[in-house]
Amino acid sequence: MSVDLRNVRLTYPDGDRALTALDEVSLRVDPGRFQAVAGPSGSGKSSLLAVAATLQRPDSGSVLVGGVDASGLSAAERTRLRLDEVGIVFQQPNLVSSLTAIEQLVAMRHMRGGSPKRYRAEASDLLATVGLDGKQHRRPHQLSGGERQRVNIARALVGGPSVLLVDEPTAALDHDRGARIVELLGEITRNHQVATVMVTHDTEYLESVDGVASMRDGRLSTASVAGVPR
Numbered sequence: 001m002s003v004d005l006r007n008v009r010l011t012y013p014d015g016d017r018a019l020t021a022l023d024e025v026s027l028r029v030d031p032g033r034f035q036a037v038a039g040p041s042g043s044g045k046s047s048l049l050a051v052a053a054t055l056q057r058p059d060s061g062s063v064l065v066g067g068v069d070a071s072g073l074s075a076a077e078r079t080r081l082r083l084d085e086v087g088i089v090f091q092q093p094n095l096v097s098s099l100t101a102i103e104q105l106v107a108m109r110h111m112r113g114g115s116p117k118r119y120r121a122e123a124s125d126l127l128a129t130v131g132l133d134g135k136q137h138r139r140p141h142q143l144s145g146g147e148r149q150r151v152n153i154a155r156a157l158v159g160g161p162s163v164l165l166v167d168e169p170t171a172a173l174d175h176d177r178g179a180r181i182v183e184l185l186g187e188i189t190r191n192h193q194v195a196t197v198m199v200t201h202d203t204e205y206l207e208s209v210d211g212v213a214s215m216r217d218g219r220l221s222t223a224s225v226a227g228v229p230r
């Protein structure tokens with residue numbers, strides 16, 4: 001399924017004025033495509049992800065997930081759509097310190113619903129997908145920063161979402177670990193045929209993406225050539 005933002009406008013109250021966080025933003029990402037959105041701090045990247053995740057309603061414009069316009073849905077229907085179709089990789093892994101890697105995924109599975117018997121098998125497969133075979137029973141403090149980010153990514157894939165939204169996945173990592181995480185996201189995008197949007201202020205790691213859009217002051221320009229921002 002694709003994620004499709006059409007002429008999205010989002011403002012925040014700012015004293016007696018309104019601050020425009022997203023200014024007529026349009027972006028469509030199809031299954032199996034890895035789209036980066038690069039821009040400086042405050043340019044609107046997190047706002048774009050929040051709107052794409054249907055966590056935040058735009059002032060105007062529409063957000064379609066798999067062709068379904070989220071603005072026409074009730075809050076409960078939006079939540080269901082998000083649980084079924086959208087995986088979110090937050091910048092901070094926010095792992096539960098007392099749970100092992102596999103338990104982090106199983107806990108997410110309970111939220112999404114599904115057959116309990118298959119919880120652990122699915123979780124185990126996803127941890128293998130992100131290269132954590134053999135580390136499934138470690139707690140967050142027994143994992144490196146890169147490994148915690150891998151658990152974070154695996155957790156976002158629980159339930160087989162069709163859209164993957166990723167916020168600054170390299171922020172806390174050194175260059176090599178950051179590069180490997182972005183490569184992994186590219187592999188997941190292709191192998192799981194998800195529509196992936198990754199926001200980043202870092203243009204260092206963009207070799208494996210299919211396109212780069214630039215964000216500046218809430219405006220998005222989608223011009224890009226084979227991973228190189230213009």
Ligand SMILES: Nc1ncnc2c1ncn2[C@@H]1O[C@H](COP(=O)(O)OP(=O)(O)OP(=O)(O)O)[C@@H](O)[C@H]1O
Nearest residue numbers: 012013019021040041042043044045046047048201
């Ligand atoms: N809840 C809010 N209320 C008011 N203004 C906000 C709110 N959230 C974000 N903003 C403002 O909206 C603009 C876009 O913020 P956003 O967090 O989307 O940018 P960003 O590109 O993700 O930045 P960063 O890389 O620093 O996280 C900024 O000017 C920010 O100060």
